Amino acid sequence: MSEKTVHPETLAVHAGWNGDPATDACAVPVYRTTAYNFKNAQDGADRFALKKAANIYARLMNPTEDVLEKRLAALEGGAAALTLSSGTAAIYFSVTNIAETGSEFISADNVYGGTFVQFNTILPQSNNIHVRWTHLNDFAAVEAAINEKTRFIYVETIGNPALGVADIEKYAEVAHRHGLPLVVDATFSTPILEQPIKWGADVVIHSLSKWIGGHGAGIGGGGVGAGKFDWTQRGNPLYVEPDTGYHGIKWGEAIGKLAFITRLRTVALRNQGPTLSPDANWIFLQGVESLPLRIARHSENALAVAKYLKAHPKVAWVRYPGLPDDPSYALAQKYLPKGQGGMVVFGIKGGAAAGVKVADGLKLFTQLANVGDARSLVIHPASSTHSQLTEEEQIAGGLPPELIRLSIGIEYIDDILADLEQALALA
Ligand SMILES: *Cc1c(COP(=O)(O)O)cnc(C)c1O
Secondary structure, three states: OOOOOOHHHHHHOOOOOOOOOOOOOOOOOOOOOOOOOOOOOOHHHHHHHOOOOOOOEOOOOOOHHHHHHHHHHHHHHHOOOEEEHHHHHHHHHHOOOOOOOOOEEEEEEEEEHHHHHHHHHHHHHHHHHEEEEEOOOHHHHHHHHOOOOOEEEEEEOOOOOOOOOOHHHHHHHHHHHHOOOEEEEEOHHHHOOOOHHHHHEEEEEEEEEOOOOOOOOOOEEEEEOOOOOOOOOHHHHHHHOOEEOOOOHHHHHHHHHHHHHHHHHHHHHHHHHOOHHHHHHHHHHHHHHHHHHHHHHHHHHHHHHHHHHOOOOOOEEEEEOOOOOOOOOOHHHOOOOOOOOOOEEEOOOOHHHHHHHHHOOOOOOEEEOOOOOOOOOOOOHHHOOOOOOOOOHHHHHOOOOEEEEEEEOOOHHHHHHHHHHHHHOOO
8 A cells, every 4th residue: 555645534544554463463452561572682782772673662662653653644744753642742842852942932822722831831941942922824923033043933723722724834934944844733633634744844743632532532642754854954953963862863964854753752752751651542543543534524513513603693703714704714725625623612792701601501512621522522711721821811812701612523413503502592
């Protein structure tokens, strides 16, 4: 099977796996092991010296994870991928795999609340790495924020929760003109609706916990490297200078364009340890097989909900990138033509208090802090996921206090609409 010519629906089921060579098992086994047997001391020495490509220790490598990594790389059209213990870990270790202490990066300010706090507070505190915030798709601001300390540019394909769509091709053009890589969190679009690498992204990050897993049953993250960027540009010390933690290797020179993912495995996994468990990994392998079917249904249902809310007299405003009068509609037509994802946000007349009443009144929807489950979910982000942000930061990121966030599930659409109908009647 040539993975370059096969369609995503097929890759989601087959990529990276052709049956278990040890047992002939058809489905991917969960390899619950900490370490792997050496045949003798020489065999062990050869594995450690990387003279032999064989397993050593499961913090770094596991055959169950290997399948998911190959599948994610194939789905994204990337060169290699790595799974990590959560989406949050994938973001944190991607940042510290590019930016050294004292450096800076530029991020759109409409990002996931946990990412916002990681960038705004944790990275300066713990790593002396500093974010420069810019509004989504404000390329003049991005250009103005670039200086000799800048290491990369960061955006989400569809922002959480304001649902602004990033102009990835333009971000990549600006980043590459300045010798910078573009890092994209594509959790909300999934590799089925948008492949950021096709538009120029150099690193794609996923929270596997969301639509890829798809059933709200496990936490995990992934990073995919496009394998096109020259990591030695702008003299990035992490890629140019000898790494005293790994035999003095110069990552850029020794590994070339695969340096990002190779360094992420050998530095982050080996020495910092954010390893995904093989059991959680299996949940994502199970989920990814039906991702193309589910995300189509999520998108179809979400568009129907957005249209319904738009026409409802009690609703003040709705955002869904698939609505023709949405500010992101034109970008969504370019980047998300197959569907605009499962998220809908709205505000109702009467503001935050009335919105909370609707959230509390929903019966089919579950109220919780997650997205991308097969079930329909609801949350009031200003008082929960984004509550660590000041009101000013919330509004800058496109989160007014009355915003209600819906993650539309794969239930029958009439049942979803009926639940919204009865809850809106209470407000
Ligand atoms: C949930 C989420 C994350 C964090 O992922 P976890 O797996 O929960 O750590 C990062 N980015 C986006 C867009 C998310 O929705």
